[in-house]
Amino acid sequence: MNGQPFQTPVEYLKGVGTARAEVLKKELGVKTLGDLLQHFPFRHIDRTRFYKIKDVQDDLPYVQVIARVTRKEILGEKHTKRLVAQVQDDTGVMELVWFQGIKWVEKNLTAGKAYILFGKPGSFNGKAQMSHPEFDLYGSEAAQRKGNLTLQPVYSSTEKLKQFTLDSKGIQKLVVGLLDQFAREITENLPLYIVNKFKLMARADAYRNFHFPEDANKLAEARHRLKFEELFLLQLKLLKNKVLHTQKFKGAIFDKVGPFFNEFYAHKLPFELTNAQKRVLKEIRQDTQRGVQMNRLLQGDVGSGKTVVALMSMLIAIDNGFQTCIMAPTEILASQHYQTIKSLVGDGFIEVALLTGSVKTKDRKIIHQKLENGELKILIGTHALIEDKVQYQNLGMVVIDEQHRFGVEQRSKLWRKNVIPPHVLVMTATPIPRTLAMTLYGDLDVSVIDELPAGRKPIKTVHLYESSRLRMFGLMKEEIAKGRQIYIVYPLIQESEKLDLKNLMDGFETISREFPLPQYRISVVYGKIKAEEKEYEMQRFVRGETQIMVATTVIEVGVNVPNASVMIIENAERFGLSQLHQLRGRVGRGAEQSYCILMSKDKLSADGRIRLNTMVKTNNGFEIAETDLQLRGPGNIEGTQQSGLLDLKVSDLTTDQELLMLCRKCVEDIFAVDPQLAAPEHQVLNMAFQDKNAGLSWNKIS
Template sequence: MNQQIFQTPIEYLKGVGVARADVLKKELGIFTFADLLRHFPYKYIDRTRFYKIREANPDLPHVQIIVRLKSKEILGEKHTKRLIAQVYDDTGTMELAWFQGIKWIEKSLIVGKAYVVFGKPGLFNGKAQMAHPEIELYSPEAIKKQGNLKLQPAYSSTEKLKPFSLDSKGIQKLIAILLEQTAKDIEESIPQHLLQKLRLIGRREAYMNIHFPADTSHLNLAVDRLKFEELFFIQFKLLKNKLLHTLKFKGNIFGTVGSYFNEFYKNKLPFDLTNAQKRVLKEIRQDTQRGIQMNRLLQGDVGSGKTVVALMSMLLAIDNGFQTCIMAPTEILANQHYQSIEQLIDDEFLEVALLTGSTSAKKRKVLHQKLESGDLKILIGTHALIEDKVQFKNLGFVVIDEQHRFGVEQRAKLWRKNIIPPHVLVMTATPIPRTLAMTLYGDLDVSVIDELPAGRKPIETLHLYDSHRLRMFGFMKREIDKGRQVYVVYPLIKESEKLDLKNLTDGIEVMAREFPLPQYRISIVHGQMSASDKDFEMQRFIKGETQIMVATTVIEVGVNVPNASVMIIENAERFGLSQLHQLRGRVGRGAEQSYCILMSSHKLSHDGKIRLETMVKTNNGFEISEIDLQLRGPGNIEGTQQSGVLDLKLANLATDQQLLMIARKCVEGIFEKDPQLQLPENQILNQTSHTHNGGLSWDKIS
């Protein structure tokens, strides 16, 4: 059997050729036989029933009618050209109309011949009409053949494909040719013992039935099998990488809990650790004693205390003679970490340094020397950390914040800063649904901080409409009178013609009228300001020199002002749930009760309403992330696009959670019992991972 057949360029399929291949590549990304085979139908239509023209009610979604062609003519000039065909049956007449692909349709129509037309029935000037119907010559044999196939597959196509006869029907014909030619070459990819255990049908049968199902039950069996296959191989690749990583990368052993860790824990830690923080520290401690490089993801809501866990893990590394660093995606966030850690430890105890694009050449020179000599133990910075000039004497522990904002190569550069790769702790303040975490970070061990530090009061969230604006202003004034500070966040900087949103410039004018000098002072921060101007304005707010910060979402991360107790989000319906949750997390950092006010217009979409109701109902980031996944789908959750693993054709992480769990357990069971895949029953997986997975490639998964 020739497995390479599925990698054959699409132009070599009978009926395709160079011109059609070119448009298939451009429009649908179909380059090979495998790509076409995995161009699955997006819906199925019952084509068993035939209607009469008289029965073609405009309320029906689509009808199929056998008609005879009475006449055809092309009307109109250039842009208004249309092809009109008059057809009839024994109950009446109907008009068919086409506005595109006119030439090739007109050529195929022969007056006097019988046709099967399929489309959405309508009325035009009181007469039955059908616009852009599918049409093919009628023959009793074709109808009999079609009768055996109750569900007709419908394939996504585009307007540019139609002149090449590549509408849904045209694509269906190509897939029929492809299956006729290659079905015998579709090999099994999953071990038989799993197929039997899970009662899954074979792979060849699944591909035949997803394109041309005999009935609904056959279709469901095919979908279940192919969904499982998608999820199984994502988990297979991730867990195989994890196993290879464990075997390949040795890790430094942190055998000592020494003076730095103990001194900090006993005398410098300003609060008691939560049980969740203690649990995560224990997990990290165990990881760093195994002699294998640690790769751990630390998930925790805004304000849950991830930075303290990171710092204490770094002190553990320093106690064992190693240097440490934190890499953050932005200068604001790097500064935030630097300030947080400086507040927890002073220079007498341990020096902490900051390296970003803004660091002067003079400071850089000193930093480089201290790093190379091993005198500097904690370095915090941005991408600047991965520059070749930055050389550590003995880097043993790396913290990467919001890792989805860094590319794989950028992270790898940091690992290469030492002969034995440093232990890696990846942190994210964006709660990730369990299924998504298992798919994006399935090769990492996951720790979760799921409780807030003692004394933190849950933020109260309210949803107000624009008509309640005076009430909102009154509330702001009362909080400011108590000595508190307020954020007001806008989605845009200047007015947009396309989006009717409250914009920052107008907002500042309104705020200046409502909160006049000298009683009130306002800071303004947005993305088009220079870094120094932004920093100046933020520092004024942090120091309490201004009571109101009017900003765009630039303050989503990186500002920690315990005295700020109110977050007002204008046009809240236009923000995603994850972003709303991140913005809300800017307040509630002190001991006082904090509030988040979501302002919106009365016009709310269904999803917009759910998002705002969710925010009012819960402060739990993981609960919010699950709802976000249901609303937006995995491809739109921040950071998933670059991961490369979410190009799922059938499976859906929001709705197929149970199937993903089963797939993960199956893969774990296989590697537990047979890590080298040496058992005869698992040889199929060895072939799959070395070849193109039965011809249908999984190589793109990373």
Template sequence: MNNRHFQTPIEYLKGVGVSRAEVLKKELQIFNFEDLLKHFPYKYIDRTRFYKIKNLNADMPHVQVLARLTSYEIIGEKRTKRLVAQANDETGTIELVWFQGIKWVEKSIIKGKVYIIFGKPGFFNGKAQMPHPEMELYTPANVKRNGNLTLQPAYNSTEKLKQYSLDSKGLQKLVASLLEQHLKDIHENLPQYILNKFKLTDRATSYRNIHFPENATVLHEARYRLKFEELFFLQLKLLKNKLLRTQKFKGNIFETVGHYFNDFYHNRLPFELTNAQKRVLKEIRLDTQRGVQMNRLLQGDVGSGKTVVALMSMLIAIDNGFQTCIMAPTEILANQHYHTIKNLIDDTFIPVALLTGSVSKKARKVIHEQLEDGSLKILIGTHALIEDKVQYKNLGFVVIDEQHRFGVEQRAKLWRKNTVPPHILVMTATPIPRTLAMTLYGDLDVSVIDELPAGRKPIQTVHYFENQRLRMFGFMKQEIAKGRQIYVVYPLINESEKLDLKNLMDGINTMSHEFPLPQYRISIVHGKMTAAEKDFEMQRFIKGETHIMVATTVIEVGVNVPNASVMIIENAERFGLSQLHQLRGRVGRGADQSYCILMSGQKLSHDGRIRLNTMVKTNNGFEIAEIDMQLRGPGNIEGTQQSGILDLKVADLTTDQEILSQARSCVEDIFEKDPLLALPEHQVLNLAFQAKTDGLSWDKIS
């Protein structure tokens, strides 16, 4: 594509002008020729054939009929006024009806002429009928000229655009005008050998055929080519960044696995590592020996043992004379990591400190001093870790938990805490589908812990309807009798906080009758309570002083209580799949069998039924994430909206996984043999990078 032409402001396209340009910019973010070219049709209307009237039925979408107009008349007055016409072919008669624009239609149609009639067929009193059809005089020449025997593109428009005659048909005319003038300026941007290998249509033909396909075959070929191109350049950007970073950022070499690691592994580790944990540790070990800054994403379900892997990696850094830290997005998560690590190692082994907004000024001063003199080896905290006052003597290894909750600038501040950037391990308990990880984290190396620690039993999940509530109460009593504890979680939806609180209070009233004092004790946590009140209730539950914790919000139950064996989720149909899976992960922390009960009303939407059935069927977070992505689309998965990387115009990560894999492996092959894109056959790709350095955004590469 010739950038000079396609960066031309949209007002300069024939038929647009200043006022239409303003509304195109505001309504569709179409600022220039390229934006219009990439405003792809959202569907296609089949105009590749004419139907006989006798073959029409009400289930058909829009169809074309070739028929002679035999009569028409205006019926009714004022509000009931309508124009009714009759048209027939050799197989029957169809009634055509207009309720609006009657004067214009009456002037434009001629009795006795043959028309191309296009619209949605219906039936009234047993007769074929078509409301507000498009009418076009038939001649063999105009069928050919206007391309009636094609797949007609339908474009997204808005009410505002329609006021400027920019409905689907109006946008179609603009795109046709653009292609007529500038098709020759759409230049190829993929090497010929890639076109040959993947049997890709050339670029200009693909743009013409995605807008005005003559048949389904050329449309498929055009879409495949443009999807491949979009995903190819996305991977080219990510892998080029990764290549540049490995060249630019040298990393500290961790030469030895010494005293701290070995002592912990042989004498302090309270359980056997899983094979998956061992594999990930090996990957991290190799990364930290290469002399290049490590950037690795560690994915693993709730309870899969990511924190232990992070700790053991940090011990290798400490063995090599470096300090380490863990940054978590919330105080609750930071506290959780702190207590988990303190339970695994004590201060006589290695000093560990916690730094959050709640830490006193006096304690902060001590932490700052110990960091600067190097005596503090492990610091755990929130974004307080990146404050300018926090200075490390020799920071070598950084763990970032739930990275999508931190901005790029926040992460970069940690990098700058040492002369040589520290190695980075990013952890997430939100399983990400492979295609999404390849896109969101395509410039990171990815490790996966895909097995639970030995002795952990899979959580048994059941779905109960409201009429099975007594059965649920009976089960709760059985578990409490065994000495277990139970979570009961209600959804919290912003728009109806009062309603949710009412649900919670109604639930507690019902439960108070079923679980009377002093035999049963209940903790209550909801958003209207003060932080101190919430903490008091949570501590009672953690210490085992209460049997049941009832809560409205998800984060308040982000505590580790191995004795809690049942998670009951009320109105489960109101939660997303990833939320349901995260909540379920709050139980199953001990060796005892744990359970998750999903309570719902009798009426369920199609998606609601799929979500609950999925939870019952599988405990596999990655399988759940794939289904979640199919239901919600990749842009709505937690943490992806703000990534900015998912602004895909034609590709779809839920359906185009195979194309993404092909594109990525193709880019990997290119960088393996030609990292500088210096070979003659890669000049077109190099030009694309030049376009980027000229200040164009990546989605504008052409």
């Protein structure tokens, strides 16, 4: 498909024209011949199988029979007019009925002749019946041409398209015309040694057989070939970006580990590092010694110790004479990082500052001054860090937390804060399944912290129905008696904000009755209250002045209260898996046993039940992310919608994981021997980058 014909506007294809081209563009995004070729059927109807009339049952989706017309007649008047025909084979009799197109059927259906009949079976008065079946004269050329005795493609269409006779059949007709005219222009876009090594179907054959398969085996081969191509080209693009990045962006060399790192490691680190943390630090250390800008993603579950790894990496940068910063998406999260790092480094060790929109002008000026003269070594903040006024003397490392909340432009502004681009460490507490990480962040190196610090007890998760509410109250009283604190979280979904607020307020009243003053004190936090009021309530809870925090999901990120040991999630069936997992991560911060209680109504959807069962079964964020990927599909996982990378035509990241790994390895092997793709056999891959219809929209990849 490399070449001009497939970039031709679709209106120039025979049978399309301006009006149909416009509706194809609006409804399906089909603008060119290449787009039409890649509007693949979503299933195929098996027209190779024939039923005997005695075996036709009305619960079958469709059937195909060969039968002879024994009689036909038009019954009824005007509005009740219908054509009824009786057909039979050697096993029984069936009735056919048409309410529309009666004149055409009357003319083309001849008594005494045998036909191939195809349609949705039903029954009437105990007899087999088919309404509006397709029919072709048995043994005729037309029957063969129309796709009988084959796997017939079914294309997605819309009501608007059907007004232009572009239902599945209409689209099929256009694709037939396109292939008849241009199939020979579909050229190979993978090196022949790859095609041969993996026994892939030739590209032109794959397109033809995906649309109009000769048989089920050929369809499977065609699908495999096109999936391989799509995933291979995706990984090729991502890894080529990585190679270009390595060549283009030189990085500062951190060639020593000095007093800041050593002092912290020997005297300030409050716990033994896990093996996973040590491994990640080693990977970062190696990255920062190569003279190339580090571009690394650090994945780790809530509480796995990512912040300590980030801090120790920053201390290496500081030992080498550089400044560092952490950018977080919200003030709450930035403040939490500030508090955590301040408590880890203590006073008088290193200068740390917090810069957010709330910082007063006077304090802001001091921060700017200390940054410029190099006195300030660690700056933590929000988008405020990328303002033009913020100038560093020598920025060497940038840590970006929950980076999917920042745009590409915002991230690159930080890079430009130094002559040599700073090393970049991107952190996320949203565990991402491996296949998704390889697709979304395929141009980054990925590190994973997959174990929790020693002494942490796994959180016990329980699913309770409304009828067990008294049991929940009992557990709450037991924990408060031990001096612990409790979160109760209500869903907040914008469409039903009034209802949600009512639920929260009703819940607050119930809790207030069950836990009265002065023995118990309760904080309430939700999105609509003023920022200072929210902060006041949060701080009361942090200081232990209130035992229960009733809140919406505003506490999902950014609240760290080691003394809180119970997380109760009301209407848990209304939350997504990753959100449930994030909320659960607010407890279990101390050494005490913590609990997560999922409250739900009695009736649950199948997906809701799977979500809650998954939470009860495992604390592993990566297992949860895999289940989330299977339930929701990749396009709906947090932070992936805007990527444009998941607009895959034939592949599915939930089912094609092995194939993705294979393609990734294959591309890595190519770049290992030919990073410039200069070898003659790789010229075809360079062509794929130029070809808009190579199987992926490159312009969507940032």
